[in-house]
Structures are given as C-alpha cells and as structure tokens.
Amino acid sequence: MKLLPENISFDQIRQFGTFIGLILLCALFTLLSPYFLTASNLMNVAQQSAIIAVISVGMTFVIITAGIDLSVGSVLAFSGVVMASVLHAGLPLPVGILTGLAVGFACGLINGLLVTYGNIPPFIATLGMMSIARGAALWYTDGRPISGFEDSFRFLAHGDIFYIPVPVLIMIVVYALAHFVLRRTKMGRYTYAIGGNEKAARLSGVNIKFYLNIIYGTAGLLSALGAVMLTARLNSAQPVAGMMYELDAIAATVIGGTSLFGGKGSVIGTLIGALIIGVLRNGLNLLGVSSFIQQIVIGAVIIGAILLDTKLKQIKNS
C-alpha cells in the first residue's frame, strides 16, 4: 500500500477513514431518499446528534485514559431532575442550570475518587454509579417527570443564533474546547500519557490521581450539560431519561477511532462517530426501514468500524 505517505500518523488516516465513511453514508442516503440532502434535514440530524455528541466528549477523555464511564446516562437523568426541581421552585435560570451541572460534576468526581483512591476498576465504579444515580433520580421524583419550563430555558433547545440551532452551537463550542485541551494543553498530553503508559506517566511525575479526577468529573459535567439540552428539548426532565446513552456514547467514541485500550483517540473522530449514528438513524427512518433492522445495521456499523481499525493496523505494520 503505497497510498499511505510516511509522514501521516495512523490516527490521521483512521480519522480520515471515518470521515469518508460518513460521506459515503450521506451519499448513499441521498441516492435512496429525496428527503435526505436538504438543509432542514441536515440541521435536524445535527440537532438530534448534539446530546449524544456532547456526552461522548467526556467518554472520549475517559476512554483515552483506558477507563470507561457507564454512568453517563443515569447521571444525565439525576442532574436533569435536580435542575428541573430547582427551576420549578422558581429560582433563576442560571441557578438551576449551575445546580444541575454541579450535581453532574459531583457524580463524576465520585467516580474519579472511587477509581483513584478506592482502586476500583472504572467499569465497576461507574456501573455502581449508574445504578445509584438512576435510583436517586427515581427516588427524588417519585418516578414522575418534571415538566413545563420558561421559554428562556427552552430556547436552549429550540432557539437559533445566526441561523444555527442552539444545541448545535453548544456542541460546536464543546468540541472546539475539548479539541484544544486535548491537543494543546498539558492536561491533554497527560490524558494520553495516563492511557498509553500509566506507570511511565507516574514515574515522570504526572499527578495521575488529580488528572483522572478532573477527567471523570468533566464526564459527569458534560452528562449534566446533556441533561440541560434534553430537558429543554422535551420540556420535561424524566427520571428514566438517558437510558442506554452510555452505549451510544461508547459507540460514537469507538467508531471515531478511540482505542478502548487507551492512549489513542481524538474528539474530532468522536464527533464524526456521533454524526454517523445520527445520520444512520435519520436515513433509515426516512427510508421507512423497520426499527428492528435499524438495530442490526447500527450494530454492524460498530463492528465494521473496528474491523477497519484492525485492517488498517495490519497494513501499517506490514
């Protein structure tokens, strides 16, 4: 394979491959459905993907450190209902939102503390949090959704700024920040270092515990941001919201080329991954494909992306 120049990294090739996949998918749906390639439908897909995309940023950081966060969906639900109750108590909008974000960050931080000081594997710590936060959300609300909010809050889901829907704008800002942090800051370098070789990172004086806590806390914070977006969108905070979002977020991250073994990955890849899932669901809906077959296709895409990974690695190593 002389197609691959020497000076391009594997990650770049992989990312480019995912991007080509997204483009091919869009081309396919454009061929099959006259309704796919319209400005309003593409905005529609971007809005639908925004929540999972935002949560997936936290997931990407966590997975780059060779961890996992199974609690994102439950943390979303819990921070959403707490925020909703604060708003319903008549407190100002920023207070409600900040409370929600604080709850999310706190849940994430507990995950981090369990992993760093409790020495519990991330899978188990966040599995526990998944159950605790879900239970807390149900208990806090007595299982009932909290509905009906001010227009100023709902603007966060239904408004536009310069013709761009606010959720899409939030997504872009989060990704720009995350990309900057991961590529241009000490924190980003350490994130890769922790996942690539934790021992080496520790020996070279990286305060691993501190950075891991920040990373898990941020994952919780971003879940809470997802809660803000979802609550504004549905005009309702549900204690059962966000179920299985952890799997969508992991899928977006993995399709985007982040390695579950840690040390490798990018948020741009994750964004493309989240868009691939969004485009698939949208396109299959437009085509009227049965919901059961949709699940099969999405599963096949996840496996296909990883197969592509292994193949590319073989080519690179040969």
Place this chain on the structure above:
Amino acid sequence: MLLTLLLSFAVQGCYKEEFPGNPTVALVVKTLNNPFFNDMQDGAEEMARKLELNLIVQAAEREIDVEQQVQIVENLIQRRVDAILLAPSGSREVIPVISKANQAGIPVIILDTRVDEELLRRDQAEVAAFIGSDNYEGGVIAATYVGEVLNGSGKVAILEGIPGHETADSRQRGFLDGISKFEGVTVVTSQTANWERSLGYNVFENILQSYPDLDAVFAASDLMALGAVEAIASSGRQQGEIVVVGFDAHQEAVEAVRNGSMHATIAQNPREIGQAGVEAASKLLNGEEVSEEITIDIGLVTQE
C-alpha cells in the same frame, strides 16, 4: 463490504410505496415488541390497504424512550408524510414535536395515550383528534369486578405502570375510585413494575412475602399480571387462590383467563384503535370533518 451489507439491508427493509401517488400516513407507536401495539399496527395496515393509503410504521426500541420517539417523528416530518398517528411515549415530552408537525402543516392524531392538554394549550400546539379507550373507565370496571368477586371484603395489591404515564395514572385512579365503593376492601400496597413482565414477577413475589394473606391483585397491564401469575404459581399457591385482574386483553392473558390462572382482563381493542386512526387520517386528508374524540369501547373479559 460494510457498504454492501448496509445497502442490502436498506434495500431489503426499505419501505416501498404500495399505492404510488397516494398519500402516506405514518404510525408511530411506543414500541413494536409489545403485542398491544402489534395489534394496533395490524389494524392500521388493514385499513390502509382498504383505503389505498401508504402506511409507514415506526417505533423506538424501548417503550420509555421518548427522545427516540421524538426523533422518529422529526424524521418523518422531514420525510413529509401527509399525516402522523402517534401513540405518545410521554404525554408532555411529545408536545414540542407536535408543534413542529403543526408548523410543517402535517396533522397529528393521538392514539391510546392522551397528551397533556394544559401544556398543549400553552405551546399553542394542536392535535386533530384523540382515539383511544377510556383507561379510567377500565380501572373502574376492574375495581367493580374485584369488589364483587371478593364479596366486598379483602386485601388488594396494585401493580402500577410507569408512574407519570397518562395511561398508568388513569387506570390506577379509576381502580382506586372504583374500589373505594367497597368499604371492606383495602388496597394494602401499590407498586410499579414498569409495564414489564419480569418485574411483575419480581415485585409481586416480594409483595406476597410481605402480605401472605393477599386476596387479589390488579395489574395495570397484562404483561405485569402474567408476571404475577408466575409468582403465585412459584409460591406454591393454588391457581385462582388470588384473584388476578389485568388490563389490555392481550392474547396470552385471555388464554390465562380461559384456563383459570387469571380471573379477568380489561379489553381495549388496539386493532380497532389502529383502524380508526387510519380512517380518521384519511378523512382529514380528504378535507372531511373528524370528531375530536373517538372512544373505542372497553370491556371485561372473564371466564364466562
């Protein structure tokens, strides 16, 4: 390889217009792995064929996933279907997307579960009609039956649906109001089993531990009732020792009533709801008037 796989699936599962050129109606139910909605789908398909309309049926993977249902409706708006029949997974959460359909000029008919009237008004959203059965009335019928079978005295448990769901709340309210007429009957516990059969089993097993002298259980859906029946059997009790009343007249439950493991179930006719939905959509598309509220009869299925 991946693309070919995708393509073959897409082409296979791809929806083909049965009547090219005729209007397309979309039916969005809560989930397609519940016999109640399968029956509704069958009814709708039957009527669509009869009226020569194209019908697209979609649902979220899981009954409680309102956000996915909302996304499906958004996508169908993009697909420019001519009318949407919606069985809402959440009475309040679907209102923003009903507004979107309104803006796109697509009429929305609500099936089975009512939307929240107050929020609907506040959002200035409009639904063309509601078609369903009166869940509250069904709860009352179930309570009257339980009260009579117990001769006006006994201990009763309730297995609730998902709290906050309009159907779950109405059935429960109906049952509680109905049972309050029997002074000797007390509701000892009321717990949710999330509409699920396996939870119905587990929750009812626990209830039997705490209330061994229970006389009857009202489950707000047949799936939960069937779960309770299994729990009764595994507790070593005789079949029929505890009166089990379900809701939905789901096929398996009707058989259970016939063989005596359940006493009764409330029949709503989902097939008829599906038929009436497509019929109403067709009338709307022909510019005819449709009444705002179409009630499908509800009845009691017992061994007789």
